[in-house]
Amino acid sequence: MNKTELAKRLGVSRQTVYKVLQRAGLHNDDLYKLDDKQIDDLKGFVNQRSVNSRPYKPDKNVNDSVHDIDYQKIIDEKSQTISKLLTMLDQEQKLTSSTQAKLKELEGEKLIAEKKPQKKHWWSF
Numbered sequence: 260m261n262k263t264e265l266a267k268r269l270g271v272s273r274q275t276v277y278k279v280l281q282r283a284g285l286h287n288d289d290l291y292k293l294d295d296k297q298i299d300d301l302k303g304f305v306n307q308r309s310v311n312s313r314p315y316k317p318d319k320n321v322n323d324s325v326h327d328i329d330y331q332k333i334i335d336e337k338s339q340t341i342s343k344l345l346t347m348l349d350q351e352q353k354l355t356s357s358t359q360a361k362l363k364e365l366e367g368e369k370l371i372a373e374k375k376p377q378k379k380h381w382w383s384f
Contacts, residue, residue, distance in 0.1 A: 260290050269302050279305055 260268075266276045279301060280286070293301075 260293060262287075262290065265290060265293075265298070265301075268298060269305055271305055275305065 262273050262276045262280075266273045269276065269279075271279075280290075283301065283304070
């Protein structure tokens, strides 16, 4: 198998095959010794990384739809968390306002109790 045949089998250009072979440490003589498993490994290597070590980008439409689904899941989780936190905040504010109202009521009762003269009972000599 020569570089052209390998390029067709991998679905890349001959230049890419040349660079991949250089990275893998293979030479032209080694091309004839490649079996199907090794070719599949090379195909996986080419698909995983481009020649310049940038991540391989599959078909744009497929890639976008997968990322959109992932982002939508993240957005849904964050929305649920936000709604739970808002509910907890509302409950906290209600408790705080009711606690403040009771505190004011108790302070008012305290002032009234302080202003009233203490009655002396016959048992408190």
